[in-house]
Amino acid sequence: MHKTPVIVLVAGVVAGLVGLGVMPREPRLTAQTTGDADLAAATRAAVDDPGGYRGLAVALIDDGQIRTAGLGDRDRDGNPVESDTPFEIGSVPKVLTGMLLAHQAGAGAVRPDDTLGATWPAITGAAREVTLAELASHRAGLPRIVLSSVSDWARTFWANYAAGNPYAGQDVDRVRAAANDQTPGDGRGEVSYSNLGMAVLGQALAADAGLGYPELLDRELLTPLGMTATVQVTGSEALPAERAEGTISSGRTPDPWIGTGYAPAGLGYWSTVEDLARLVAATAAGTAPGIDARDPRFDDTDRTRIGYGWLTTRYGDHEITWHNGATSGFSSYVGFDRATGRGVVVLGNTDMGVEPVGLRLLGVPREEAGTASPARPIWIGIGIGLLFTFIGGLTLIGTARRPVADRLTVLSGGVWALVYPALGRQLGDWSAVPGWIWPLGLVASGVGLALVVQRWRALPLNGAARPWLRVAATIGSVVVATALTAALVR
Secondary structure, three states: OOHHHHHHHHHHHHHHHHHHHHOOOOOEOOOOEEEOHHHHHHHHHHOOOOEOOOEEEEEEEEOOEEEEEEEEEOOOOOOEOOOOOOEEOOOOHHHHHHHHHHHHHHOOOOOOOOEHHHHOOOOOOHHHHOEHHHHHOOOOOOOOOOOOOHHHHHHHHHHHHOOOOOOOOOOHHHHHHHHHOOOOOOOOOOOOOOHHHHHHHHHHHHHHHOOOHHHHHHHHHHHHHOOOOOEEOOOHHHOOOOOOOOEOOOOOOOOOOOOOOOHHHOOOEEEOHHHHHHHHHHHHHOOOOOHHHHOOOEEOOOOEEEOOOOEEEEEOOEEEEEEEEEOOOOEEEEEEEOOOOEEEEEEEOEOEOOHHHHHHHOOOOHHHHOOOOEOOOHHHHHHHHHHHHHHHHHHHHHHHOOOOOOHHHHHHHHHHHHHHHHHHHHHOOOOOOOHHHHHHHHHHHHHHHHHHHHHHHHOOOOOOOOHHHHHHHHHHHHHHHHHHHHHHOO
16 A cells, blocks of 8 residues: 555544544533422423523413423533523513513603604604604514624624624614614514614613613613513623523534613623513513503514514414524523413523423424524524535645645645634534534545645645735735634634
8 A cells, every 4th residue: 555545544534533522512401400390391391302402491480470490501511500590581671671661651751652753862864753662563664783884794794603792882872873874664664673673762761761771671670570680781791690601503602792782672681580480470460560562562474463572473272472582692482371371481591492492381282382493594504514614625635636736825725624624613503414524524624634745845835827926815815714713712
């Protein structure tokens, strides 16, 4: 056997073994349980597949009684989920903003038909004519979120796929400026989910009251409901102690979503199942401040109507009032059946949806409750994972076998043969793709690198017709690869 094939074979095997040691592993709900054993058992029965979850915190409200349970792990160290474990709750606070409008209207501070401009005079653009009720019901014709520049688009795209914070830098001034730049679209009057609209509503109510949004919400809703563990985090140093650790489908821990401008839409809010159970119990019983917000007023779909923040959907014989939430590493669901008074809270520390679990605990049949899915389309995570895992190594093999090659070309290819698999590991959906496939990409990279080493001495330094262009391209390629690597390991 020739020496070259042996070295190439050994390099591929070694790279594959290294890959097996560090391959991505999807989160999985462990057998660890705290709290009410019967509720924990019922929750496990409601989970189709423990793969994709790491930990769940659950509360069930029945006949005015609240039971709680924790399942699985709150972090990578295996600490258990408890009833007082804080979770990032995503969009669930939208119902609080809707209830805040109803409460302020009941107190005579505002009217639902007041315009945004009358409530928040700093809004001077065309959006000033939309009403508070339209904002609270996602009928104001405003976009989901505003990205006003190429850099905003690039930052948000990268944050969504690299587990960053897509709302970084979006303070109250940015939200106000975004609203001033908007003209309500042709869809005004129809339900179209808008984080911007709910953020503007909450900030307008706060401005009208002469307070910041978190202070107004604390005074009017959270304190009366005894929700002392529901907090808005504006900096990483203020994250709750002993909190759940978020996880995305690649197994990576994402950055928390922190900011001030989109707080009324849920940005930066953390809570516990105990706290949210108080909200659900009081809302189901009709005793919460701003209770009128739960009443469905406008059609969304054939089965769903919306009030102020709260949605109401019919599932066969059940009519469930609810809201959910999702960030890059957490999922949440609150809901109740007004006919029975039964309510539920489910919080998870992965990006796998928990809505079906909550619905099944409310008595909705399994087939109508649907199945859990990650926040982003599965095909995107599959495509990114497979493409990036293999493209670097396969491309390098092709480059290294070309009769005409030079050291600068294979140097750039060698760098990307390592960076691309790292991107695939971090960005791929390894709950949909078996993790053992990823080491195969390292095998390709190892083979390519071995071929490069074998030919290195025989290759010219720069064989391009325009040597300066080859140098510039190589330097640029290495700089981009370095920047991406730094972003991934931050």
